[in-house]
Amino acid sequence: MTVKGIEGFIIDLDGTVYKGKQPIPGAVEAIAELKRRGMKTVFLSNRGNISRKMCKAKLSAMGLDVPEEEILLSSTVTANFLSAYYSSSPVWTLGDAGLREELAAAGLAMADKPESAEWLVITLHETLTYKELNDAFRAVRSGARIIATNADKTFPGDEGDSIDVAGMIGAIVSSTGKEVELVIGKPSSIMAEAALRAIGLPPASCLVVGDSLASDIQLGKKAGMRTALVLTGSAKREDAEASEWQPDWIWDSLADAARAAAFSAETEAAK
Amino acid sequence: MTVKGIEGFIIDLDGTVYKGKQPIPGAVEAIAELKRRGMKTVFLSNRGNISRKMCKAKLSAMGLDVPEEEILLSSTVTANFLSAYYSSSPVWTLGDAGLREELAAAGLAMADKPESAEWLVITLHETLTYKELNDAFRAVRSGARIIATNADKTFPGDEGDSIDVAGMIGAIVSSTGKEVELVIGKPSSIMAEAALRAIGLPPASCLVVGDSLASDIQLGKKAGMRTALVLTGSAKREDAEASEWQPDWIWDSLADAARAAAFSAETEAAK
Structure with missing residues (x-):
C-alpha cells in the first residue's frame, strides 16, 4: 500500500x-x-443542489476548513460550462437554491418565465413541488434544451438512500419526450x-x-x-x-x- | 351524421x-x-387523482347533476382492480388525496410505512413534494410493485398543458430501474x-x-x-x-x- x-x-x-x-x-x-x-x-x-459557499459551511461545521477554490461541485462545473459556451442564454432550473447560487456566480441570467428559457438545468431538488416540476416541463415544451448536473439515481441521505437527480430527469424526459443533451457530473x-x-x-x-x-x-x-x-x-x-x-x-x-x-x-x- | x-x-x-x-x-x-x-x-x-365524490361535486358546480354510479375514473377502476385481485395487499400511493379516497372506498388498506407496501399506486400528484417522491422511491426499492392509474403525458390544466402521470412514473422508474407492471387507464x-x-x-x-x-x-x-x-x-x-x-x-x-x-x-x- x-x-x-x-x-x-x-x-x-x-x-x-x-x-x-x-x-x-x-x-x-x-x-x-x-x-x-x-x-x-x-x-x-x-452534488448539484448546493453551492460552494453552502458546502464550505457544511465542511466547516464538521471541523474541516476548506477554501472555496478547493471545492468543485457539479453545480459549479455546470455553471462554468454554460458560462463558457452559452453565456447569453437565459436559464431555468429544476433544483434547489444552491444551483441558482452557482449559476448567478458564473454570471448567468435566469429566464423571466419558463417559456423564455433556452436551457433547463436539472439537479437534485429536495424542496421539489408540483408547480416547480410543471414549470420545468413548460420550459422544455417551449423549446428549452436540457442539461443535468449529474444523473445519479440515489444518494445517501440522513434517512437512508434517497431519490436523486435521475428521478427529476426521468419526470421531465418521460413527460416531454425530449432527451438530456449533456450530463456534467462524474x-x-x-x-x-x-x-x-x-x-x-x-x-x-x-x-x-x-x-x-x-x-x-x-x-x-x-x-x-x-x-x-x-x-x-x-x-x-x-x-x-x-x-x-x-x-x-x-x-x-x-x-x-x-x-x-x-x-x-x-x-x-x-x- | x-x-x-x-x-x-x-x-x-x-x-x-x-x-x-x-x-x-x-x-x-x-x-x-x-x-x-x-x-x-x-x-x-x-383522471386518477380525484375521487368520484370530488368529480360529482365538480360537475355539480358546472350545473351537471350526475350520480356517482355514472362516474368512472382511473382511480376508481384501479381501486376496484386491486380490490378484486390483491385485496389483502397493503398499498402506498404517489398521488393526490382523491386516489386514496377511492382505494379506501374499495376496502384497501394503506401500508403503515413505504417499506411495507406491496403495491405502489401512481397517479397525477398536483400536490407533490420531494418527501412524497422519496417515500414512493423507498416503497419500490423495498419491493413494492408498480401500478399506474394512467400514463398520460399532459393534461389541459387551468394554466395550459401541464405535466401528468407520465412525469411521476418517469421519476420512479428512472431512479429505481423497476418497470410499471400495469397501467389501468384508457x-x-x-x-x-x-x-x-x-x-x-x-x-x-x-x-x-x-x-x-x-x-x-x-x-x-x-x-x-x-x-x-x-x-x-x-x-x-x-x-x-x-x-x-x-x-x-x-x-x-x-x-x-x-x-x-x-x-x-x-x-x-x-x-
Missing part, C-alpha cells in the same frame, strides 16, 4: 467525507493529515478536467478517492489518474471485484489515505 | 366536458339533451369493460366520445364501440387524419353529440 508519486488527492464528498450531516469517522483527521504532509486537495462532488471528462485545473497537477500525480465505482473510479481511470475506492458509501468490496472499473486500491475508509501517505513517506525516507 | 342504434354515450371529461375548472361551451346542455332523449351516459376519465380493456358494465349495454349500442385519439378512440374501437372525436381538447382535425385510430365522427365539440342524436331521432321518426 503505497501512494508513491502522488502529490494531490481529488476527494469525493457524499459517502467519502460525510453521510448526510454526519462526517465519516476518521475522514476529517485524514484530510488534515494529508494537508500536513503537503498534499494538494480538491473536493469533487456530484464520470464526465468535463469534471475531471475541472478538477485537474483546480489542483494544478498532471493526472499521473493525482489520486481520486471516492465511494462510487461508476462515478469516481471510472472518472479517475479515464483521465489517467490513480484511484482508490472507499467502502464507506455505496460500493462493497464484492462490487469492486465485479466492476469493469478496477480501483488501484480499496480502502475501508478515507482514514487509510492518510496511512498510505504516511507509509509512502516513510518508505521514501528509508531509501 | 347519424348515431343510429346508439343507446349509450361513454363520455370523456378533461378536454371533452371541461378544461380545468371551466365547462366547455355547450357541453352541459348537450349532456342534458342526451339524457332527455333517454340516452344512457357514463363518464369515463383517466385505452386499456379494463377501463372499457368497467364502462360497459356500468352502462349496461352491449358495445354495438355504445358511442365513445373524447378528445384523445390514443385514449378514447383507441379504447372504443378495440372494444367494438363506435367513436367520436371532439376537437375541444388535445387533438386537431389533422391529428385524426394522420392517426391509426380513425373515429367514426369528428365533432367540433360535445354539442354536436346532441345534434347528432336529435337528427338521428328525426330520421328514425320520418321512416
Whole structure:
C-alpha cells in the first residue's frame, strides 16, 4: 500500500467525507493529515443542489476548513460550462437554491418565465413541488434544451438512500419526450478536467478517492489518474471485484489515505 | 351524421366536458339533451387523482347533476382492480388525496410505512413534494410493485398543458430501474369493460366520445364501440387524419353529440 508519486488527492464528498450531516469517522483527521504532509486537495462532488459557499459551511461545521477554490461541485462545473459556451442564454432550473447560487456566480441570467428559457438545468431538488416540476416541463415544451448536473439515481441521505437527480430527469424526459443533451457530473471528462485545473497537477500525480465505482473510479481511470475506492458509501468490496472499473486500491475508509501517505513517506525516507 | 342504434354515450371529461375548472361551451346542455332523449351516459376519465365524490361535486358546480354510479375514473377502476385481485395487499400511493379516497372506498388498506407496501399506486400528484417522491422511491426499492392509474403525458390544466402521470412514473422508474407492471387507464380493456358494465349495454349500442385519439378512440374501437372525436381538447382535425385510430365522427365539440342524436331521432321518426 503505497501512494508513491502522488502529490494531490481529488476527494469525493457524499459517502467519502460525510453521510448526510454526519462526517465519516476518521475522514476529517485524514484530510488534515494529508494537508500536513503537503498534499494538494480538491473536493469533487456530484452534488448539484448546493453551492460552494453552502458546502464550505457544511465542511466547516464538521471541523474541516476548506477554501472555496478547493471545492468543485457539479453545480459549479455546470455553471462554468454554460458560462463558457452559452453565456447569453437565459436559464431555468429544476433544483434547489444552491444551483441558482452557482449559476448567478458564473454570471448567468435566469429566464423571466419558463417559456423564455433556452436551457433547463436539472439537479437534485429536495424542496421539489408540483408547480416547480410543471414549470420545468413548460420550459422544455417551449423549446428549452436540457442539461443535468449529474444523473445519479440515489444518494445517501440522513434517512437512508434517497431519490436523486435521475428521478427529476426521468419526470421531465418521460413527460416531454425530449432527451438530456449533456450530463456534467462524474464520470464526465468535463469534471475531471475541472478538477485537474483546480489542483494544478498532471493526472499521473493525482489520486481520486471516492465511494462510487461508476462515478469516481471510472472518472479517475479515464483521465489517467490513480484511484482508490472507499467502502464507506455505496460500493462493497464484492462490487469492486465485479466492476469493469478496477480501483488501484480499496480502502475501508478515507482514514487509510492518510496511512498510505504516511507509509509512502516513510518508505521514501528509508531509501 | 347519424348515431343510429346508439343507446349509450361513454363520455370523456378533461378536454371533452371541461378544461380545468371551466365547462366547455355547450357541453352541459348537450349532456342534458342526451339524457332527455333517454340516452344512457357514463363518464369515463383517466383522471386518477380525484375521487368520484370530488368529480360529482365538480360537475355539480358546472350545473351537471350526475350520480356517482355514472362516474368512472382511473382511480376508481384501479381501486376496484386491486380490490378484486390483491385485496389483502397493503398499498402506498404517489398521488393526490382523491386516489386514496377511492382505494379506501374499495376496502384497501394503506401500508403503515413505504417499506411495507406491496403495491405502489401512481397517479397525477398536483400536490407533490420531494418527501412524497422519496417515500414512493423507498416503497419500490423495498419491493413494492408498480401500478399506474394512467400514463398520460399532459393534461389541459387551468394554466395550459401541464405535466401528468407520465412525469411521476418517469421519476420512479428512472431512479429505481423497476418497470410499471400495469397501467389501468384508457385505452386499456379494463377501463372499457368497467364502462360497459356500468352502462349496461352491449358495445354495438355504445358511442365513445373524447378528445384523445390514443385514449378514447383507441379504447372504443378495440372494444367494438363506435367513436367520436371532439376537437375541444388535445387533438386537431389533422391529428385524426394522420392517426391509426380513425373515429367514426369528428365533432367540433360535445354539442354536436346532441345534434347528432336529435337528427338521428328525426330520421328514425320520418321512416
